[in-house]
Amino acid sequence: MTLTLTVSDEVRTLVPGFTHLAIEAHGLVNGPSNAASSALLDDAAHRLAERLGGRAPHEDPHMAAWRAAYTAFGAKPSRTRNSAEALAKRALADGGLPRINALVDAYNAISVAHLVPVGGEDLDRIEGGMRLVRATGDEPFTTVAAGVATVEHPDAGEIVWCDDAGVTCRRWNWRQGPRTRLTEESVNAIFLLESLAPMTTGELQVAGVELAESLEKLSPGARITVRTPE
Incomplete structure (x- = not known):
């Protein structure tokens, strides 16, 4: 059964240039x-x-659009960067990009190469459908602090991804919760590529196709479906 993904009218009104592409994969080998x-x-x-040519990641027009979107819902984009900008800064630093696991590496590579936020969720750990909404502030977000599981709550008005059990990613794509993240045992996953104008639908689809090809190489035989932008 295909996972339901919805974007609330409140989010579309606040950030009208938003679109996303989903890749659903079954039978992965991580x-x-x-x-x-x-x-x-x-x-x-x-x-x-090569793409930046000496510029800082936030000077890229797509990253500038994400900074404006974060500001629109009350976040400070220089302190809580979108996931693509945060990864890009690490890619350009001396330590380089972290190695997490094969599947996370694959989608992080697409995020950095195309400067587009990309997330991966374990389909078997998602409860119900996934929704992009403006939080009330009461939703639970299970995370880990100092090695101990703890429950936080988003700010009222914050844009979050959530399922029936609570928030899966805070501040849009800033911090993913451990409950649904991809582990080495994950076999079924949903990957979300998120874009804002001026990134075009065609550019988003190119990034999605490249991720699908990487997944096929890492997991021969996996069933991979690219779902067109909604």
């Missing part, structure tokens, strides 16, 4: 970062440096 997934990250960092 594991520790390996030579193939590491090569994807190295290539992405090289492509990012």
